[in-house]
Amino acid sequence: MQSRSETTARQIDFYFDFISPYGYLASLRIDEIGARYGIPVAWHPILIGVTVLKIMGLKPLMETPLKRDYVVREIARYCRRHGVTLGRPLDGPMMNPLPAGRAFAWMLRHAPEHARPFARAVFDAYWREGRDLSVAEELRAAARIAGVPDEMIAAALSSEEASALLRESIERAVARGVFGSPFVLVDDEPFFGVDKLELIEEWIRCNGW
């Protein structure tokens, strides 16, 4: 029997929302995993406000009794274990993730080479530096750090198409069963949560169990 990798081009699809701390933590490791196994990683924006809140009918983690305190402990443990320092409290005010998500969706379509560096810069500015990425000026600053030309981020932020592109990304994700952040699909196999990263590696190594 041929192994799957000889017959099909594999891809790791990585779904996240910028306001998700678990999504941020996964973003720091997912590309390394792809590189380790020579598998390309595609980053996709979603909004948990659409998937988790509207479609699933659940409430935000930090507004859920018991879960809220658990998330604080779990994220702190993860950060100690992986040497990450967050620059904002988990229960503080959150940014509006729409402007960043739309700009990222626009770049994926129109300037794909800039999209991932921009997303990384947004994640870092929000989660490591505690900035409010709801604000256009902060998004422009993140874009500059990522080496995105000023006129390009300006085009992304003023685009009317960006909103539709983000919506389409979410619709495609939901059609594949994606709901949370982070969510990873490899060989159409779904993995939800940052604690699945080791399992994803095992899946890849074993070429699907």
Place this chain on the structure above:
Amino acid sequence: MQSRSETTARQIDFYFDFISPYGYLASLRIDEIGARYGIPVAWHPILIGVTVLKIMGLKPLMETPLKRDYVVREIARYCRRHGVTLGRPLDGPMMNPLPAGRAFAWMLRHAPEHARPFARAVFDAYWREGRDLSVAEELRAAARIAGVPDEMIAAALSSEEASALLRESIERAVARGVFGSPFVLVDDEPFFGVDKLELIEEWIRCNGW
């Protein structure tokens, strides 16, 4: 500095609901983990109908859009990986977990040497053999398999105290931040979900990070 194990008696507190497939899967491994590190494991009954549904205000996994399909895939993957075969569909009718939970809570108090074998037999009868453990006769059969004397299971099933004992177990659990199944506390550190078992081992080995 002394290591924690030299100064404090450690215990692994394992919380579960009999109707939780993830709880069943964890029950198959948690005692081995305790044995490997010489740490006693205490089993505690909870009801996710109280913690997840009432206190957290969430809905059952299998009634949550998107999550439902994910759970089916994830459990199937886990079962393949760990060589477990389930004898009932995840989306079939569920038992009423109250009689088994109450009987287990009663045994923990009045016949602790029989409690865990009984719980294992209930889990196996429900999840591996697909029996309906809402029914007293099936609980008696599980008790017999576990070597529990007939008069003891009869006392547990007819006890008026059993209901209060289960309620108190849940209250103590919630006071410690427990909400789901499986949920494990070691050194007061909380771990939610069967995918945390490896992390729990690492925590124990490193004597707390």
